[in-house]
Amino acid sequence: MSSSPEEILAGLDDEQREAASTLSGPLCILAGAGTGKTRAITHRIAYGVQSGVYDPHRLLAVTFTARAAAEMRSRLTSLGAPGVQARTFHAAALRQLQYFWPVAIGGTIPQILDHKVRILAEAAKRLRLSTDRASLRDAASQIEWSKVTNLTPEGYLETPDKPELTDLDHQSFARLYQAYEDLKHDRHLIDFEDVLLLTAGILEDDERVAAQVRQQYRHFVVDEYQDVSPLQQRLLELWLGGREELCVVGDAAQTIYSFTGAKPDYLLNFRARHPQAKVVKLIRDYRSTPEVVSLANVLLGDRTREQARLKNPPVWPEPLELISQREHGPAPELTQHNDDDAEAGWIATRIAELAQEGVPLSEMAVLYRTNGQSQTFEQALSQAGISYQLRGSERFFSRAEVREAMAALRTSSLVDDDESVGEGVRAVLSSHGWSAQAPTTTGAVRERWESLAALVALADQLAAEREGFTLRDFVAELQERSAAQHAPTVEGVTLASLHSAKGLEWDAVFLAGLCEGLMPISFAQDQRAIDEERRLLYVGITRARKYLSLSSAVARHAGGRGKRTPSRFLKPLRRQLGLEEPTRKILASSGRPSPNARKRTAVCATCGEVLTSGAEIKRRRCAECPARYDEALFEALRQWRLEYSKELEVPAFVIFTDATLEAIAELKPTSDDELLGIPGIGERKLEKHGERLKAALAENLS
Incomplete structure (x- = not known):
């Protein structure tokens, strides 16, 4: 679909437009999570092609996963720039190595291990x-x-x-x-690393080959530049050959692959290497609600505040402070459970509740630090009858039903020229296990249907995006996606490690197992490693569009001794959510807790059960017990909070959470002492909002 240059720039925000319209010289785009970096760089490439500045066959865009490269090619095709090469570093290097090996080395290229x-x-x-x-x-x-x-x-x-x-x-x-x-x-x-090493070696040793490559590619775009390794940087510099027609995109706060050799230094020092470079910052977050974005900002900001207190600290670059462009959503949940099974069971219940509210299963994910944690969640979801997909298991295009479907679509005679792509795909796949209604059973039958339903949904999506899209185009798209392992969305909850979730997003995200030893992981011993763990949690938080849950468990097994402590990273998040840490009085000059300070256990005011989650403690009741508060007063307090938050220009939950308002509506406090007795109201909150709250209570209780 061809677009004019002006149409390509339409719809971009000011910063994206600035990046997309800067076509010459070195350009560094610092793009926070959810700020539309892929949109910015694909529109930049398409704008350059349509303006005649770029020859699409002489521009190389490189990224780090085959999936990301396939997504980039798909977007460029939709924007009228189908000839641009978008590849991973390895794919681009392998192509060059295969082409130049007979000339530069001689004989046949070795087999890849x-x-x-x-x-x-x-x-x-x-x-x-x-x-x-x-x-x-x-x-x-x-x-x-x-x-x-x-x-x-x-x-x-x-x-x-x-x-x-x-x-x-x-x-x-x-x-x-x-x-x-x-x-x-x-x-x-x-091996795969040799592909990069050998390509770099040939370019260094053979000027004829280097000149030919530099003649072929005049402009370069590098996505996820914070993850570049020294070897990849070496290869990139050989491709450039001293030229500066380079655009890099990245975010140092999302550097989570240091163990593979990735270094954010090249991104952070880009201006030092290219003094004439233009730097554009993308900070408008279109993915997540203000509540989620605020929590992500607090997590990174807390580490910035620590920098001055550390001895010989590693470099911690000032993070981009994101500004959400979405409407307000629910406050993130922060819960603690008795054991891993209880935590997984609670998550399964919340997933079922969100599904009842209309959130698709494919728009929910459970993320954890290590792959070994997945089994507990698999079991809990299976017991709840909730389908899921385990990211990192059998690849989508390797599944038998998907291979059969692709073969059927290639050879089918059921589709005529007048039939839409979506209708044609449905007609073909209906004889292979697809139906308009999902099967009520679980297991293999359901998994087969979900795979085929994903193909149907992809056909509808591409037909809507691309004018004149045919079945032949769809088959070609599937073949390209299969080669790149760019799988469509499958209807089921995603279970994935935090590392494998990079680049993805969901409406609802559950970050599980957030306790010391897992987040940060036990082998993160020095500050540099702990900083990477913080960035990993940041990546997890910024995967969520609307619903976010952070949870931990005290013990591993039911009845086990509760030795685990919540992750240190949760402390600033707890403060941000208004979940004040329990305090204990300290004897003057002794540094020891006062013997008169008793550690109180929170129990449900209705049934007497011990409360474990922050929300339950604030409400003074179990989630299953009926509400005891004055509903009219609660709604009046919510309206007061909304108007007050607009006055202060802060999210409403920052003032008081719903759980705190419920407790206020139940207890109806009138004095400072009574207010301080409510979970979620500490000295600081009382000082900031106490007078306004008491005035609102007096008005509604009179």
């Missing part, structure tokens, strides 16, 4: 090193880190800042690394 462990096991055996599969996987990761950091086995030993190994000393690892390289060479094999 899918997995390192088999060759590593043989190398370890030759060296008589005692290793198990886990230690071999660790060694494989260490080799990957070494290569993307441009380290040979000899260079690895000389590097002071190398990661520690669990089962091998550094000398033994260097020997294993060299033996692995020797085996690959003997068997004419290369």
Whole structure:
């Protein structure tokens, strides 16, 4: 679909428009989560193509996942720039390596090794090193880190800042690394990191090849630039050859792959390397509600405030402070549960409630720190009859029903030229297990239907976006997405690790297991590693559009000893949500708790059960027990809070949460002491809002 340059820029905000209309010279776009960075760079490319500044065949856009590259190509096609190359670093390098290998090296290109462990096991055996599969996987990761950091086995030993190994000393690892390289060479094999290394080597050694590549590509765009490794930066500089027609996009606050060699330094120091660079900041968040954005800002801002108190702290760049462009939504929930099963059960219940309210299952996700945590949530969702998809399991386009469907769509004679794409796809897939109504059963039948329903939904979406879209176009799109593993949305709750959730978003996000040892993870020992854990939680929070829940469990198993403590990162979030930490009086000059200060256990005022979540404690009742508050007074207080929040220009929940208003409407306090007895009202809140609250109460109770 061709668009005029003016039409391409229409609909962009001022900062996006500034980025999209800057077509020459170095450009650095600092883009916070949800600020429309992909929109900005795809419109920039399309605007440059339609303006005649860019030749679409001489521009290379690189990103870090095949899914992101496929999404970029899809958007560019919709914007009238279908010829632009959008690839991952590895895909772009491999294409060049395959093309130039016969000329630069000669002979046939080596076969690419899918997995390192088999060759590593043989190398370890030759060296008589005692290793198990886990230690071999660790060694494989260490080799990957070494290569993307441009380290040979000899260079690895000389590097002071190398990661520690669990089962091998550094000398033994260097020997294993060299033996692995020797085996690959003997068997004419290369690994994925070699693709980048060899391409860089050819460009450095052969000026003819370098000139040909630089003639082919005149302009470059790099997405997720905060995740660039030294090897990728080296390759990028070789592509550029000293030119400055480069646009980079990134956010240092979303650097979560340092363990793979990623460094935000290249993004942070871009202006130092390119003094003429223009810097554009995207801070308008179109994804998340003000309540979610506020929590994300507080999490990063808390670390900024810590910087002055730390000794020799690592660099903590000033984060982008996002401004939500959406209407207000519900306050995020922060809960603590007795054990992991209780936490998973509560999350399953909340998911069922949101589904009843109309939130699609595909728009909900449960995110956790390690993959080993998924089993508890799988079991809880299965018991509740809620379908889910485990991100990182069998790939969508590898499923038998999807392969069958694609074959049927290619060869089908059921579709005539007058039929819409959506109707045609439905007609073909109805004989393969798709129906207008979802099956009521769970298991394989439901999973098959969900896969086919995802194809139907994708057909409808693409037909609506692209004028003249045909079944043949749809089949071609599926083939391209299959090659890139760019899967459509499946109807089911997503279960995923925080790392694998990067680049995705949902209406409702449940961040689970937020306790010390998991967030931050136990092996994050120094400040640099802890900072990365904070950024990882930030990425998790900013995946949510509207509903956000943060939870932890005191014990691992039911009846177990509750030794876990909530994550340190939750403290500033708790304050932001008005969930004051319980305080204990300290004896003057002793530093010890007063013996008269009793630690009180919160119990339900109706049934007497112990309360565990912050919302229940504030309400003084279990979630299942009926409300005891004056509903008319509660609604009057909510209206007062709304008007007061507009006056202060802050979100309403920052003043008092609904749970606190319910407690006020139940107890009807009239004095400062009575107000301080209500959970969620501390000295600070009383000082800031107490007089206005008492006036509102007096007006509504008279």
